[in-house]
Every structure is written in structure tokens, then in C-alpha cells.
Amino acid sequence: MCLGIPGKVVSLNQAEQWAVVESFGVRKKIGIDLIDEEIAPGDYLMVHAGYAIGKIDQMDAQVTLEMWEEILDAE
Template sequence: MCLAIPCKVVEIIEEDGEKYAIAEYKGVKQKAKLTLLDKEVKIGDYILIHTGYALEVLSEEDAKLSLEAWEELFKALEEMEQ
């Protein structure tokens, strides 16, 4: 099982004939190959990334719901550590 946090696409680049998204979550940027997606990715879209590949494009609403759930989890884990 893999867990992925939605990342916001901030740049689209092309290298060696392949398209990549540069996506960001909390200031951390990562590059994701777009070849597995069947729809066009635009700057501002949210994507799920696993092992360097974008696996899914999320609606903004779904991304926000997922990000809220992640924040709740992080907060609960932080409280458990105290």
C-alpha cells in the first residue's frame, strides 16, 4: 500500500522528449513524470505522486479534503508524541 499527499503543480517541463510536473507540498518540490496520466496536467492542478510518477490528477475539492485529512493526522500524531 502506498500513501500519497496531493501536491500542487507549479511548473511543467520537458526533458528528453518526456513531460514532467514540478509539484509542491509545504515548500518541498518534486519532479513527477506525466506519462501514466491520460489527461493533460496544468499549472495549479493537484496530483498524486508515487516513485517519481504522477498517478492521478485530483479535483481541487478532493485535494483540499485530502490535505485537511492529512493535517488532522499530523496533528494527532504530534499530540501523541507529547
């Protein structure tokens, strides 16, 4: 349930507080209401239940994606 999935910001709308992020090649619209920091396309966000809960370093996001890919494949 506390399953977080990192997504790369593709586009965003600050006024309406949403962003489109890409994870596993799938694009999804998520809420960015909870994020204090500046967000720009290319940033990685940790997404949980349709909302970004934090901004992450690009360095590590890719590895987590691979891990989730495996887990999702196993389901």
C-alpha cells in the first residue's frame, strides 16, 4: 500500500497542480499538490496513490524502476 513508484516528469501545469509522469513507458497524470520544491520536466518524483509525495535524485530513480518492473512482471 505504501508502494511508491518513481516517475519522470514529462509535462506539468503548476496552476492546476498536476504533472504528467512516465513510468515503465506509461504516462500518467498525477497531483503535485504536496510538493514544495520547484519541479521541471525531466525531474523524478516518487508517486503514491496518484500524488507525488517527494522529489528524488535522478541518479537512483532508474534502479528503482527496474526493481518495480520486475515486481510488476511477477504479478
